[in-house]
Amino acid sequence: MQQHTIKITASNQPTTLEQLLRVVRYRGFKVDRVSMNVLTPEQMVDIQVNVQSKRPISLLKNQLLKLVDIDAVNIQEINILQAQVEA
Amino acid sequence: MNGAQMTLDVLERHGVDCVFGYPGGAIMPIYDALYDSKVKHYLCRQEQGAAFAALGYAKASGKVGVCMATSGPGVTNLITGLADATADSVPVVAITGQVPSILMGTDAFQEIDVLGLSLSVTKYAFQVSHADELESTLHRAFEIATSGRPGAVIVDIPKDIQVGQVNPRPVLVDTAPEYLASQEAIEDANRLLLSSQKPILYVGGGVSLGNAVDELREFARRSKIPTVSTLKGLGSVEKDSPDYLGMMGMHGTKTANLAVQACDLLIAVGARFDDRVTGKLAEFAPHAKVLHLDIDPSEVSKLRVANVALLGELKNSLPQLASPESIENWRQHCLSMKQDYGFKYLLNDDNQTGFIDAPSLLNQLSYQLPANSVITTDVGQHQMWVAQHMQFDQPRDFLTSGALGTMGYGLPAAIGAQLSRPDNSVVAVTGDGSFMMNIQELGTIKRFHLPVKILLIDNTKLGMVRQWQSLFFDKRFSETDLSDNPDFIKLASSFDIDGETITQPQEVSAALERMIQSESAYLLHVKINEDQNVWPLVPPNTANQAMLEG
Numbered sequence: 001m002q003q004h005t006i007k008i009t010a011s012n013q014p015t016t017l018e019q020l021l022r023v024v025r026y027r028g029f030k031v032d033r034v035s036m037n038v039l040t041p042e043q044m045v046d047i048q049v050n051v052q053s054k055r056p057i058s059l060l061k062n063q064l065l066k067l068v069d070i071d072a073v074n075i076q077e078i079n080i081l082q083a084q085v086e087a
Numbered sequence: 088m089n090g091a092q093m094t095l096d097v098l099e100r101h102g103v104d105c106v107f108g109y110p111g112g113a114i115m116p117i118y119d120a121l122y123d124s125k126v127k128h129y130l131c132r133q134e135q136g137a138a139f140a141a142l143g144y145a146k147a148s149g150k151v152g153v154c155m156a157t158s159g160p161g162v163t164n165l166i167t168g169l170a171d172a173t174a175d176s177v178p179v180v181a182i183t184g185q186v187p188s189i190l191m192g193t194d195a196f197q198e199i200d201v202l203g204l205s206l207s208v209t210k211y212a213f214q215v216s217h218a219d220e221l222e223s224t225l226h227r228a229f230e231i232a233t234s235g236r237p238g239a240v241i242v243d244i245p246k247d248i249q250v251g252q253v254n255p256r257p258v259l260v261d262t263a264p265e266y267l268a269s270q271e272a273i274e275d276a277n278r279l280l281l282s283s284q285k286p287i288l289y290v291g292g293g294v295s296l297g298n299a300v301d302e303l304r305e306f307a308r309r310s311k312i313p314t315v316s317t318l319k320g321l322g323s324v325e326k327d328s329p330d331y332l333g334m335m336g337m338h339g340t341k342t343a344n345l346a347v348q349a350c351d352l353l354i355a356v357g358a359r360f361d362d363r364v365t366g367k368l369a370e371f372a373p374h375a376k377v378l379h380l381d382i383d384p385s386e387v388s389k390l391r392v393a394n395v396a397l398l399g400e401l402k403n404s405l406p407q408l409a410s411p412e413s414i415e416n417w418r419q420h421c422l423s424m425k426q427d428y429g430f431k432y433l434l435n436d437d438n439q440t441g442f443i444d445a446p447s448l449l450n451q452l453s454y455q456l457p458a459n460s461v462i463t464t465d466v467g468q469h470q471m472w473v474a475q476h477m478q479f480d481q482p483r484d485f486l487t488s489g490a491l492g493t494m495g496y497g498l499p500a501a502i503g504a505q506l507s508r509p510d511n512s513v514v515a516v517t518g519d520g521s522f523m524m525n526i527q528e529l530g531t532i533k534r535f536h537l538p539v540k541i542l543l544i545d546n547t548k549l550g551m552v553r554q555w556q557s558l559f560f561d562k563r564f565s566e567t568d569l570s571d572n573p574d575f576i577k578l579a580s581s582f583d584i585d586g587e588t589i590t591q592p593q594e595v596s597a598a599l600e601r602m603i604q605s606e607s608a609y610l611l612h613v614k615i616n617e618d619q620n621v622w623p624l625v626p627p628n629t630a631n632q633a634m635l636e637g
C-alpha cells in the first residue's frame with residue numbers, strides 16, 4: 001500500500017470536489033484526509049487529498065488531469081514515519 | 088428574449104438544425120419556444136430513444152447530436168444514452184429541464200439531483216444557476232463535448248431560468264489549442280519503427296474521432312504494415328487493402344489475433360487495450376514493444392505500458408511516422424495466414440442445411456448495398472456477425488454501441504443516422520431481444536416517414552448470452568428463451584411498415600434486394616437456427632491465440 005499526497009488546483013465549481021472524490025474512489029484509491037481552500041478571488045480552489053492504494057499513482061494523476069475543472073495536479077509520496085508523526 | 092428562446096438561439100448558432108427529445112413539465116418553456124423555432128424537433132417515444140437518435144446523428148455525420156428531456160424520469164431515461172455517448176466518445180449535448188430554483192433541493196415533484204446522477208457518465212455536467220450564465224454555459228457545453236476526446240455534456244436548466252428574461256451578448260468561444268506530439272517523441276517512435284521486423288498497426292475508434300482516417304490510410308499504404316482493427320475502428324482501414332487482417336479480439340479473425348500475438352511492435356492508434364480486445368492482458372502480444380498514439384494521456388500505459396507514446400492529434404502524428412524497412416517476410420507471412428484462415432461463406436444455393444447462414448447473409452448484404460450506406464447494430468451475436476462479415480467504406484458508416492454494449496441502440500441510432508444522411512441507405516441490423524428494447528421508436532419512423540430498413544435476425548433467443556451458457560455454464564439455458572416473441576411483421580405493419588419473413592437460404596438475395604429497393608421503411612425478418620453461434624471466440628481471460636473455432 002503506497003500513500004501519497006495530491007495537491008490540486010482547480011476551478012471553483014459546484015461539482016469540483018464531488019467529482020474529484022468520485023474519481024479517486026472509482027480508480028481504486030482510498031482517501032485518508034481531504035482539505036480544500038477557496039482562493040480569492042473565488043474562482044479557484046486548492047485541494048489537498050491524502051490517498052492510499054496498491055495501484056500506481058500516475059494512473060490517478062492522468063485521470064484527474066482529464067477533469068475539465070482541474071488545472072494542475074502535483075503528487076508527493078508520503079514518508080510513512082512522517083505521516084504517523086503528523087497524525 | 089427569454090432563456091428558452093436563447094437556448095434555441097445558441098443551438099442554431101452552433102449549426103444545430105435538429106434535436107431529439109420528449110417534453111414534460113420542467114422543460115415546457117423550451118418546448119414552447121420550439122413551436123416557432125427554426126430548429127426542428129423530432130419527438131421520439133422514450134427519452135432513451137431520443138438520446139440514441141442524437142448519438143446516431145452525431146456518429147453518422149461528425150456533428151454534435153442534441154437531445155432534450157424533462158426533469159426527473161426524463162433525465163433518468165436519457166442517462167443510458169449519455170453514458171453510451173461518453174463511453175464511445177461521441178459528442179452529444181443534452182438539455183434538461185429542472186424544477187424551479189426555489190424548489191431545488193426540496194425533493195419536489197419530478198426533481199432529481201441531475202449533477203449527482205450524471206457526473207460519472209458524462210464528460211461534464213452543468214446546472215445553470217443564474218440567467219446571465221445561460222448563454223456562456225451553452226457555448227461551453229458545445230466546446231467541451233467536441234474538444235479533445237469528445238463525450239456527452241448535460242446542461243440542466245431550472246424552469247425559472249427558461250422563462251426569465253436574458254440579454255444575448257456576443258460570446259467569445261475559445262477554440263482549444265491544437266495538441267501536438269513533441270519532436271523528441273516522434274524521433275523515439277521512429278527509432279522503434281525502424282528497428283521493427285514484425286510490426287502491427289492496431290487501429291481503434293480514435294482514428295475516426297480525430298478525423299485522421301486519410302492520414303491513417305496514407306501511412307498504412309506507404310508502410311505496408313499489416314493492420315488490424317478494433318470494433319470501433321471498423322471502416323477506418325481501407326477495406327480492400329491486402330494488408331488488412333480484419334478485426335482483432337474476442338471475436339476477431341484468426342489471422343488478426345495470431346498476427347498480434349506474434350508481432351514485435353504494436354502501433355496502437357486511437358485504441359485503448361480494452362479487455363474485449365486483449366483477452367488475458369498478461370499474455371497479450373507478449374513479444375511486442377508498444378508505440379501508442381492517442382489524444383488522451385490517461386489511456387497511455389493505463390493497461391499496457393507503452394515504450395513510446397505520441398500524445399496529440401493523430402492527424403498530425405501519423406504523417407511523421409517512418410516506414411519500417413525490412414518487413415517483407417512478415418508481411419508475406421500475414422498474407423498467407425489471411426489466405427488460409429479467411430472466412431468461408433455458404434452461398435444461397437450451395438447451402439443445403441435448411442437454415443439461413445447469418446454470416447453469409449450479412450456478407451452478401453455488404454455487397455448488395457449501395458456505397459456509403461450506414462449500418463447500425465444492436466448488441467449480441469448479430470452485432471459480432473456484422474463486425475466480422477460486413478465491410479465499410481468509412482467509420483461513419485458503421486454505428487454500434489462498442490464500449491457500453493447497450494441493447495436497444497440500433498433502431499433509434501438508425502433514426503438519427505437517416506436524418507443526418509437522408510441520401511444514404513440506413514439499415515439497422517438487430518436481434519429479436521434487442522429490437523424489443525426500443526421498439527417504441529417504430530412510432531418515430533412512422534411519424535417522420537423515415538426509410539429506415541430493419542434487418543431482424545431472429546433466433547428466438549438472447550443468442551449471445553445463450554452462447555455463453557452453452558460454452559461456459561453447462562448448457563443451463565437460464566432465461567434466454569424468447570420463443571413467445573410477438574409477430575414482428577404484424578407489429579411493424581401496425582406502424583405502417585412493410586416487411587416479410589424469410590427462413591430459407593434460397594430466399595436471401597431477392598429479399599435483401601426488395602429491402603434495399605424499398606422507398607419506405609422495411610422490416611426483413613430473417614429466421615435462423617437457434618444453435619448458430621459466433622466463431623471464433625476467445626474465452627474470457629484467455630490469451631488470444633487460444634480461440635475456439637466452433
Ligand SMILES: Cc1ncc(C[n+]2csc(CCOP(=O)(O)OP(=O)(O)O)c2C)c(N)n1
Pocket residue numbers: 465466467468469470492493494495517518519520521522544546548549550551552
Ligand atoms: C441493456 C442491455 N441489457 C443486457 C445486455 C446483455 N446482453 C448482451 S447480448 C444479449 C442478448 C442479445 O440478444 P439479441 O438482441 O436477440 O441478439 P443475438 O445475440 O441473439 O443476436 C444480452 C441480454 C446488454 N448488452 N444490454
